[in-house]
Amino acid sequence: MHRVAVLAVPPVTGFELSVPDLVLGQARVAGAPAYEVVFCAVDPGPVPVLGGMGVTVPRGPDALAGARTVVVIGGADLGPPDPRVRTALTTAYASGARLVAPSCAGAFLLASAGLLDGRAAAIGAGLADRFRREYPGVVVTDRLFVAADDVYTCAGHAAAVDLCLHLVAADHGAAVAGALAGGLAVPPPRPADATLPAAPVPAVPDASLTGTREWALGRLAEPIRLTDLARHANTSVRTLTRRFRRETGLSPLRWLLARRIDAARRLLETTDLPVETVARRAGLGTADSLRAHFARELGRTPSAYRAGFRAA
Incomplete structure (x- = not known):
């Protein structure tokens, strides 16, 4: 033992x-x-x-x-x-x-x-x-x-x-x-990157990137570059990155990857879609890419994650 x-x-x-x-x-x-x-x-x-x-x-x-x-x-x-x-x-x-x-x-x-x-x-x-x-x-x-x-x-x-x-x-x-x-009545383990809470910051309504984050969440399956996020926020890439870190605790691309992993988890939990389709809909590209991200962040394959969630 x-x-x-x-x-x-x-x-x-x-x-x-x-x-x-x-x-x-x-x-x-x-x-x-x-x-x-x-x-x-x-x-x-x-x-x-x-x-x-x-x-x-x-x-x-x-x-x-x-x-x-x-x-x-x-x-x-x-x-x-x-x-x-x-x-x-x-x-x-x-x-x-x-x-x-x-x-x-x-x-x-x-x-x-x-x-x-x-x-x-x-x-x-x-x-x-x-x-x-x-x-x-x-x-x-x-x-x-x-x-x-x-x-x-x-x-x-x-x-x-x-x-x-x-x-x-x-x-x-x-x-x-x-x-x-x-x-234990708890959900399966959270991904390390996806749910680390950001430090609280004072509300700055006119500088908030909430709208840009919502815009990105509606387009996870599409290619999204730093310049796309900056253009939507009407700011430079450098300013975007600084404000993203201030509001979320993560860089824009780390935040985007975490949200895509979240989306893949939800699809694995709630659908029987093939892994290739899950990867595409979550914006992670191919099944191999999805497997690599799951191995690094969760220490398991997408199929094993789905099996574990359903066993719970």
Whole structure:
């Protein structure tokens, strides 16, 4: 059985601590548990939880031995971690374990251990600037979650559920992940790029690109270039790009790709159209192109996504 060791680093949040067992611990394959989830800490015993609660973690770092996945939880104060935490994480990774940080605080812990150097990481908007200052060797992205050489990070607590479902799909297929999502009453995992919320900005009615975005959404099946968007918005490409990032958090083409992936997902969920037709109607060109985008963003094929959604 795939063993998942959850390393609790105080202080922790109750939600974050519960997600690995809530998602991975509930996954089933042919009726049997897909994962064994164990909890540990460098100092076994009581672990403080933000909000005044507390939990007891009975096992020490020896529980990390043999784990195929190590989930690092906590460090919510973002302070320097215990050196033993860094050693435990680097040792686990060197032994071949997949490392998962289901919160920004966990990403800070991985970065402090040097495990994100030269890699990409998903960090929520509220902590992204601080993370860049403290760890300039890490590439901060605007993705919902990121996998970089078996080191996984996500951009916030809610995204932790998406990330864990993504891991289930990668390990056991979309049908298993879809059935699990249905049992948890949550939708299938969101694409990393498509749904990362933009930071709120003051309303600027006369400068809003809402009309241009609506115009593009009505023409997803057609070729749309940056110059087409700029022409519709009656602005330059440079100004369009700046305003798009301000209003959506994404570049125009990244936003357009995310919307097309959304459209493809809806068609796969609600129709029996062939993959080639889905790709064309969503504006993603060919079936091969659609498969490539789904592999990168969702870690599965369009057919597997459709099967997983219907299983849910």
